Amino acid sequence: MRISTEWLAEWVRPDWDTRTLAHRLTMAGFEVEGVEAAAPDFSGVVVARLLECNALPRAEKLSLCLVDGGDGEPVQVVCGAPNARAGMLTAFAKVGAELPGGQKIGKARLRGVESLGMLCSARELGLGESHEGILDLPDSLTVGEDLRDALALDDAVLELSLTPNRGDALSILGIAREVSALSGEPLEGVGMEPVPAAIDGCFDVRLVDSAACPRFAGRVIRGIRPDAKTPLWMVERLRRAGLRSVSPVVDVTNYVMLELGQPMHAYDLRRLDHHIDVRFARSGERLELLDGSDVELHPDVLVIADRSAPVGIAGVMGGEKSGIAEDTTDVFLEAAFFAPAAIAGRARRFGMQTDASQRFERGVDPTLQERAAERATSLLTSMAGGKPGPLIVTESVTDLPPRAVVQVSPASVGRLLGVRIPDAEIESILLRLGMRVEREGPEMRLTAPSYRFDIAIEQDVTEEIARVYGYDAIPAADAPVPQLPGPATELVTPRERASTLLADRSYQEVITYSFVDAAMQRRFEPEAELLELSNPIASDMGAMRRSLWPGLCRVLLDNVRRQQGRVRLFELGARFPVERGLLHERLSLAGLAWGEAYPEQWGLPSRGVDFFDVKGDVEALLGLTGRRHLRFEPAQVHCLHPGRTARITHGSTVLGLLGELHPELCRTLELKSAPVLFELDYAPSFSSELPVFHEVSRFPAIRRDLAVVVSDSVPIDKIRESVLSAAGERLVELRVFDIYRGKGIEPGAKSVALGLILQETSRTLTDTDADVMVAAVVARLKNDHNATIRE
The missing domain is CATH 3.30.56.10 (Phenylalanyl-tRNA Synthetase; Chain B, domain 1)
Known part of the structure; x- marks a missing residue:
């Protein structure tokens, strides 16, 4: 945001120079990113009056002007501007003047006539892009006065960076309030007396969706002059704020927005049909905007509509149909309060960012509408004439935001x-x-x-x-809490160990925003309750994430678009589920693997990553805690493949989820293959068990292999539990080394080959000991799962 110190001085006058003002604003939270002059360097340019202006013989487009530059002796200047006329005040660069860019003005001879100086356009002085004519200065200026003094061109312009929560500061008034509070100087402002109605004309406004627009001030003004020009002082203030002059009507609405912070819009009254409705768009409606774009309106887009169709996107941009034209004489002024949630993200959805949407998204003062409409009426009628009707305020008091x-x-x-x-x-x-x-x-x-x-x-x-x-x-002081490090604990796995292990397994750590696109989050959990932000910084950051997966998938898509063929990502961060109406914050560790299982090389055949690759990573990760006997149980999760999803548990504690992304979601995200994802609740997953010493046996181990046939529906984890329970402490390791389906095995069944490693710390086990334990295992498997020994 750009602030002119000269304009600011109309509202508050602290005894500060520009450097002090910039420092105080920065220290108060309004970072001043830069300070620049209102105009580039030039010298020797004064206010001058054209005493005569005659056509130059044998040169139709040139005029010979007699110029009074305040030196007592008029000089002649040859000028090619079509607007040069006797009696006007303009900018005159004397002989010896230096213009922006280093151009020096000297005596010249044009078509045989001596020219002693130059009459300047706005572009030649760096005051805008207009070069169709010389500057037309107001008659209130003094002939001979230096132009820099006359137009306050040594004014400083501050470039401010405002945080999203301070929408109230997006105006001269807003910054003036802050300067007044910081300096103790009174807030002066400018006179804004109500403008009495001169005609009875008004235009009906209906707040169909009053929660989105609880207040709307409107006024009809008839009979404005189409040929009126915006005065130079307003053009200059708009230019210093970064806006160009368009027409008196448009310039006034922009000026009031910059001055008071209330975006306004003006409609050509002749083009409005019967009345105004403030409502949400209907499916299938379209609108051609002022910038020429034709957009399709969705039902969550608030519009300003007349009886026949939408005429503008509320708080964003007006429509071409009702826009101000060169011959407009009757206008309808709008100054409304739109709820930030009704405007947030709508402009970006259509690929634009307007000054109005920026202010409405952050919040506009809901009491400001009448004041802004009166100010705009006063300015417009003083510049372009016209007769105003009564100011009509339509409001739904119960929908206005309460004061905290x-x-x-x-x-x-x-x-x-x-x-x-x-x-x-x-x-x-x-x-x-x-x-x-x-x-x-x-x-x-x-x-x-x-x-x-x-x-x-x-x-x-x-x-x-x-x-x-x-x-x-505020003086520096030690924090009023003990600065002693807490005791080291072996009961929690350090986060660095978990991160390092994943990095060692080719995962890259990422940090994504805690704010996610609500639509993206609902693709993962359609029925879940979301905490949506009332004033998001972007339309795709409108909700607090319930899971780290949406952010990881977004990073994956960015990498896929950049032709990455193998992606491994993990993130350690907070998620914010809402349960029974209460918001919770939980630390999670999530990961994603997509693409090739191994980096490209010659030793192994190429294949895509699968569920079991990532399951191995998760087992290694949870192995840091010293836990044994983790369980991976089949689960149904909306966003994951129905047959390739597991719930990770230890005892009765659920640690997290692991699975392949659902095929339908892969198609939505345009992924050629499915990523495998995991997410672990950090606290239960990495609460380590205290290390326990296990004596290393001096006696040899015995291995017994066993192949059993069970139903295909029996999970391997269930088989593992039965074996561990039956074998007891002598079973030091259990290996599943083969799973077979096919010839010799009945349909709906599978053969599972188990390797039992048996060992005792006090003696050598005999074959009889081993046979007894194997028999116990077989009996338990038969009892628990109706398993039979494979013949």
Whole structure:
């Protein structure tokens, strides 16, 4: 955002130079990214009056002008501007003047006539792109005055970077309020008296979806002059703010937006049909916008519509059909309050970002509409004439946002800031910030101003006090908590170990936003309750993530678009599930593998990564805890393949999920093959067991291999549990080394080959010992799973 210090001075006048102003704003949270002059360097250019302007003989497009530059003796200048006329004031570069770019002005001879200087256009002075004619200056200026002084061209323009929560500061008024609070100087402003109605004309407005638009101020103005021009002072202020002049009507709406922070729109009244409805779009509706684009409107897009069709996207851009034309004489002015949630992300959906949408997304003062409409009426009628009708405000009071009421304890403020600020100074700061303060014993009850949507809790108020008091005025102090390291524990696996192991297995760590696209999250969990943001920073960052998978898949898609054939990703971060209406924050470790199972090489055949590759990674990861006997149970998860998904458990504790992405979701994301994903709740998954010493046996081990036939529906984990239970402590290792289906095995059954490693620490096991244990295992498998020995 660009702020002219000359314009700001109309509202508040602190005794600060530009450097101090920039520093104080930056320290208050409004980062000043740059300071530049309002105009490039030039010298020797003055305000001059054209005394005569006659056609130059034998040169139809040139004029010979007699110019009074304030030196007492008029000089003649040859000029080619079509708007040059006797009596006008303009910019005159004298002989010896230097223009932007280093161009020096000297005596010249054109068509045999001497020219002593140059009459300048806006482009030649770096004041805009217009070069169709010389500058037409207002008659209020003094002949001979240096143009830089006359137009305040030595004004400084500040480039501010504002945080998304401070939509109230996107205006001259907003920054002036801050400067007033910081400096203690009063807020002056400019006179904005109501403009009385001169005609009875009005236009009916209906708030069909009042929750999205609870307040709409509208006014008809008839009989404006189509040939009116925007005065130079307004053109200059718009230019310094980064906007170009279009026409008086459009310029006035832009000017009011920059000055007060209220976006406005003007419609050609002749092109509106019967009435205005503020409603959500209907399926199939389309709209041609002012920028020429034709867009399809979705049912969640708020529109301004007349009786026949939409005429604008609310808070974003108007339609071409109702736009201001060169012959427009009757207009309808709109100043509305749109709920931020109804506007957020809509502009970006159509590939645009407008000044209006930026302000509405962040929140506009819901009490500002009448003031803005009156200001626009006053400016427009003074510039282009016209007769205004009554200002009509249509509102739904119950849908307007309430003003936050916060209880604040000065003692709590002192604890949070580390400095005791006197109660009287705290109250003074809060009053300067526009808050209503009521004392309730040692505490204060505050009512936030209508334009501060970001104040809700005591900590918000504490931050405001710190900003105005000055962060640099808060003394450095040790934190009021013991600075002793806690004891090391063996009960939790360090995060670094988990991250290092995954990195060793070719996974790359990523950090994604905790905000995700709500539509993307619902693809993973359609029925889940989401915490959606009321004021997201982007349309695709509108909800708190319930899982790390949407973010990982988004990174995967970015890599696939860049021709990566093998992707391994993991992230350790918080997720935010909503359960029974309550928000929870849980630390999770999630991973994704996609593409080739191995890096390209000659030793192994090429194949895609599968469920069991990632299962091995997860087993290695959880092996850091010293746990044994993890279980991978079949599970049904909406976003995962119905036959390639497992719930990971240890005992009765669910640790996480593992599975291949659902084929339907792969098609939606345009992935040629499915990634395999896992996600573990960190706390239960990495709470390690205390190490226990196991004596290394000096006696040899015995291996017995066993092949059993069981139903295909029996999971390997169930077989493993039965074997471990039957064999007891002498079974030191169990290996599954073959699974067979086919010839010799009945349909619906499978053969599972098991390797039993048996060992005793006190003696050598005999064949008889081994046979007894194998028999016990076979009996248990028969009893638990109706297993038979494979013949």
